[in-house]
Amino acid sequence: MQARRLRSRTVGWGLVAAAVFVIALVLVTWKATSPLLFLLYPVLVLGVLALVAMAVLWALKHF
């Protein structure tokens, strides 16, 4: 089976998604109207972490 390669376009979109997640984190913290919104934190924090890790690993391989 051939290993799937990460393409630069995927990494780019991943970074855009990470930026959106960071903005969502700030907005949830700043404008939260209910504590239930804080339940989004795990998805957002781990999402940012995973997407940034993907981009860093891709960059380490290519630069």
Place this chain on the structure above:
Amino acid sequence: MVTWSQGAEDEQRTEQSKVTIRWIVVTVALAAVTYMRRTGTVDTPWPVIVALTAVIAALNLGFSAVLRRGAPRWLRYVTTGSDLAMISVLVGYSGGSASPFYYVYFIVLVSNAVRYGMAMAIVVALVYNVAYVAVLMVRPVADLTAEGAKILAFWGVALYAGYLAARFQRQTRILQAYEETILSLRARLGGREGPGGSA
């Protein structure tokens, strides 16, 4: 090489040390809450203090009983989850977000992250996140931004502690590999030299 039985023994020792630490922390925390209740600093009802003490003591005795036969892998998650749940009840009943016992969450985080690494640090942060939201639902606060920042700060500490623990674990494994190489080389050298000491 670390064998399965050695890993299980390590886990058993780790969980036993957690039981001891839990007795100490519980004794200190409940003595503090009793004192603060008497001085009027917190308004935790007496039945809650008694019930918390009884439940934590029962859980700790139960964990000790399980650990006598060995340390199943699920135990680390059960002990961590129950610790966080008990702390949340204490925080909820002693002022919610303004509780002086809020910082006890960090003891659970750091002690588990150091022992078990990044995966456990994320589990602790996840359970804390849900538990603290439940506390905020029961004890509403006016400034939710500050509470959000507190939860995010906890995530930050969890990820950093997990990263440091992972690095430490990697270095330990490298050192272990070096030791094994040195031992095997020494054994080979001893075999070549023979009983007289010459090649």
